[in-house]
Amino acid sequence: MSFISLKNITFAYPNGHTAVENVSMEIGKGETVAIVGQNGAGKTTAVKLMNGLLKPTKGDVIIDDWNTKEHTTAQISRKVGYVFQNPDDQIFHSDVYSEVEFGPKKLGLSVEQTKENVMKAAKLAGIEPYLQENPYNLPYSMRKFVTMAAVVAMDCDVIILDEPTAGQDMQGMQRISSLIAALKSEGKTVITITHDMEFVVQNFERVIVMAHKNVVADTNKRDIFWNHAILEESMLKQPHISRLSHTLGLPKQILTIEEFVETML
Numbered sequence: 001m002s003f004i005s006l007k008n009i010t011f012a013y014p015n016g017h018t019a020v021e022n023v024s025m026e027i028g029k030g031e032t033v034a035i036v037g038q039n040g041a042g043k044t045t046a047v048k049l050m051n052g053l054l055k056p057t058k059g060d061v062i063i064d065d066w067n068t069k070e071h072t073t074a075q076i077s078r079k080v081g082y083v084f085q086n087p088d089d090q091i092f093h094s095d096v097y098s099e100v101e102f103g104p105k106k107l108g109l110s111v112e113q114t115k116e117n118v119m120k121a122a123k124l125a126g127i128e129p130y131l132q133e134n135p136y137n138l139p140y141s142m143r144k145f146v147t148m149a150a151v152v153a154m155d156c157d158v159i160i161l162d163e164p165t166a167g168q169d170m171q172g173m174q175r176i177s178s179l180i181a182a183l184k185s186e187g188k189t190v191i192t193i194t195h196d197m198e199f200v201v202q203n204f205e206r207v208i209v210m211a212h213k214n215v216v217a218d219t220n221k222r223d224i225f226w227n228h229a230i231l232e233e234s235m236l237k238q239p240h241i242s243r244l245s246h247t248l249g250l251p252k253q254i255l256t257i258e259e260f261v262e263t264m265l
């Protein structure tokens with residue numbers, strides 16, 4: 001059963017620009033989904049429709065059994081949390097603890113529960129040492145973890161990460177993977193928008209490809225990354241190891257280094 005349902009959604013920004021047109025998608029509880037596609041394909045617009053930051057011009061967005069048109073963004077954010085692409089669009093407190101505490105406090109959680117959520121989220125995001133810091137004293141890559149912790153602390157059913165790996169080094173990438181694994185193990189739905197195909201292969205099963213304001217493919221990662229027609233249409237590249245396997249003419253649809261090594265042995 002789906003938890004998030006976009007039914008024939010069209011959305012036009014106030015300047016009249018239509019960003020998504022007749023888009024439908026269903027995402028179930030506990031799924032991990034990557035949304036990929038070229039710049040301007042409509043990915044961020046689609047996820048902002050999921051947490052009520054935007055309301056559809058046409059069609060309906062149903063979250064659990066709520067139509068987003070009938071609820072405020074604050075109400076919907078109890079169910080769907082969105083981590084902005086740019087942390088500086090999200091952060092507005094002068095210390096990290098207050099930033100992470102804001103969401104659960106706003107939800108009306110008790111003082112004890114709020115503290116518990118903040119500490120758990122801070123640990124998962126690896127920002128415990130910085131709780132008293134001004135977020136703007138931290139590098140961009142760490143500010144992204146502050147914003148992830150702020151959303152995780154709200155304990156929503158769905159967490160949307162918009163370009164989480166941008167600006168991250170290897171250690172940051174590993175931390176994001178661990179965070180996703182932890183959320184997954186708690187039964188949360190995790191949705192990401194990303195341009196990083198290696199990150200998709202490592203952390204997600206289902207891939208939704210967007211192009212020309214719509215969904216052009218929605219299936220498992222192997223079927224996406226070995227469908228050259230879809231990749232070409234959406235101007236996406238195969239993961240590096242798949243590209244190498246393709247160039248070498250290997251018979252298997254390889255996605256990982258482990259699979260590559262196994263095939264070559």
Ligand SMILES: Nc1ncnc2c1ncn2[C@@H]1O[C@H](COP(=O)(O)OP(=O)(O)OP(=O)(O)O)[C@@H](O)[C@H]1O
Binds near residue numbers: 018019037040045
């Ligand atoms: N506030 C806005 N007002 C007008 N047009 C906008 C606004 N925000 C986005 N758009 C336009 O809507 C289209 C879809 O944008 P969106 O951000 O959803 O795409 P995206 O696939 O997430 O791209 P990216 O990968 O660059 O984030 C683009 O053409 C974009 O320029």
